[in-house]
Amino acid sequence: MKILLVDDHPVVRQGIRLMLAADPGLEVCAEAINAAAAIDILRKKELAIDLMILDLNLPDQNGFVVLQESIRLRPEIAVLIMSIQPEEHMAVRALKLGAHGYLSKEAAPEELLKAVCTLQRGKKYISPALAEWLALDVSGHRQGLPHERLSDREYQVLCLLSAGKSVSEIAEALSRSPNTISTYRARILRKMGIGTNAGLTQYAIQHALIS
Numbered sequence: 001m002k003i004l005l006v007d008d009h010p011v012v013r014q015g016i017r018l019m020l021a022a023d024p025g026l027e028v029c030a031e032a033i034n035a036a037a038a039i040d041i042l043r044k045k046e047l048a049i050d051l052m053i054l055d056l057n058l059p060d061q062n063g064f065v066v067l068q069e070s071i072r073l074r075p076e077i078a079v080l081i082m083s084i085q086p087e088e089h090m091a092v093r094a095l096k097l098g099a100h101g102y103l104s105k106e107a108a109p110e111e112l113l114k115a116v117c118t119l120q121r122g123k124k125y126i127s128p129a130l131a132e133w134l135a136l137d138v139s140g141h142r143q144g145l146p147h148e149r150l151s152d153r154e155y156q157v158l159c160l161l162s163a164g165k166s167v168s169e170i171a172e173a174l175s176r177s178p179n180t181i182s183t184y185r186a187r188i189l190r191k192m193g194i195g196t197n198a199g200l201t202q203y204a205i206q207h208a209l210i211s
Contacts, residue, residue, distance in 0.1 A: 157174075
């Protein structure tokens with residue numbers, strides 16, 4: 001199984017490679033340090049890739065952008081999100097967008113191998129902790145967090161604003177007009193009940209939405 005690693009931290013990529021090395025049938029065939037590099041690799045159709053292990057906190061774009069582009073460019077590739085962000089905050093959004101599994105970076109090495117083997121068999125992977133959380137969510141015994149009310153685009157803008165990007169920088173990155181981004185910002189502030197960009201940043205840090 002040929003694997004693409006997408007993470008901006010060399011130590012993390014090295015650690016994942018070492019964990020995967022326990023299975024001789026797994027091979028890391030490419031690595032990317034940001035969203036742009038990952039998308040460039042995905043466009044190389046001659047490069048065989050079976051699985052992409054993807055971080056969400058990338059320096060240039062949110063990992064969800066890479067996820068959506070992978071579905072458009074290479075729908076045959078399985079995608080395992082592996083992020084520091086808590087499973088209960090991001091996993092449902094990731095799975096709805098087309099990810100095949102979600103794993104916390106705090107998981108044990110054997111959990112990563114279990115997840116990869118599950119995806120290799122063509123199945124989706126969720127951890128036991130996430131399965132329990134989903135059961136609570138479906139039963140209505142869980143109170144949703146403010147950022148869960150956001151659309152995918154609003155969530156993307158939230159992460160960029162929280163990372164200190166200006167409206168004009170976000171507009172350029174997302175190929176939208178500054179007025180459109182300002183509209184998204186207003187919706188985000190209203191939905192989340194927060195009044196300033198600084199408040200958004202504080203919230204994002206508190207809930208591990210940005211690193």
